[in-house]
Amino acid sequence: MQPRLPIEIILLIPSFLSGDKDKQALRKLCLTSSLFLHPSRTLLYNHLVLSFGPRYTESPLPGTRLLQLLQLSPGLSKYVKKLTISTIPGGQRWLGVDVTLPDALTRIGPNQITSFSLERISLDEWSSLRGATKSSIIDTCFSASLVDLTLCRAPFDLLKHCGPQLKRFEARGVELARNNNIEPPNSPPITLDSLCLNGYPFHKYIAHLLDPSSKIQLHALTKLEITSTSPADNTAASRILSHCRNTLETFIVQPYAIY
Structure with missing residues (x-):
């Protein structure tokens, strides 16, 4: 033998x-x-990436492809833990026309998502989305398992929809809503452990993070990563540091150089 x-x-x-x-x-x-x-x-199937660009112009939309896959093999949905929804640079705005996406996402179950990234979904595009599509994205943000959120050129206010279990937040060129079209739910505070602010003058929305009435709390940060794009960003970075100086272990900064 x-x-x-x-x-x-x-x-x-x-x-x-x-x-x-x-x-x-x-x-x-x-x-x-x-x-x-x-x-x-x-x-x-751990990381599901839903995107649509020039190479896929004749292919079914991401929501349609996902729905077809999960209809054929429903058992695959349990493996998805990370979700990325994005528009590829130069690609078409597909979220507004992908009517099957909400149905596909409900088959995954939002409470199993631990990491969510929304990329290149502008405020204008967000405002034009169907209610069901918005709700499916917001439900993902409120996943009971979500600990990691990345917003890249996406509405900043989606952060407020996350639950208290969120620990890591990365913002890259996020946009502030001009009105309260993303109304956050009443939920416990979010005490972040890691914060990354990169691109776009983040001092414009830092007040929302430091507001005492905000549900976002920075006093327990152990990691802070900042890329400043203006003198005002440098000042805002100092304000953040004053909130977490007793807990911070890692600080990575690229200050705005003034010559």
Whole structure:
């Protein structure tokens, strides 16, 4: 009888692959043995990226593709833990016309999402979205498991829809609503552990983070990363530091240079 590796060791094989870089190998592992099915799917479907750009102009919209996939294989939804919704630079604004996206997202279950990134969805585009699409995105922000939120050129006020379990927030060129069209729910305060402010003069919205009546609290930050784009940003950075100087462990800053 030929010696065999213990099953516990065999099951470790997929963990040496990357869900982003080794998709083809992971798909083949799924077909190789039932032993590899669960660990390979865990890596393959852990991070779901919904985007639409010039290369996909003749393809079904992301919501349609996702809905078709989950209708054929509903068991795959349980593997999704990270979600990214974005518009590729130069691509069309697809969120406003993708009527199947809300249905597709409800099949995942928002309370299993631990990390959510919304990228290049402007305030104007947000305002034009269907109510069901807005609700599905807001429900994702309010996921009971969400600990990591990234907003890139997206409405800043979505942060206020997150629950108290949120710990890490990254803002890259976020936009402030001109009115209260994103009304936050009544929920406990959010005590952030990590904050990254990058791009766009963030001093314009820092008051919303430092307002004593705000649900966002910075007094327990252990990591702060800042890229200043104006002298006012440098001043705002100092204000943030005054709130977390007793807890901060890592501080990364690229100050605005004044010559």
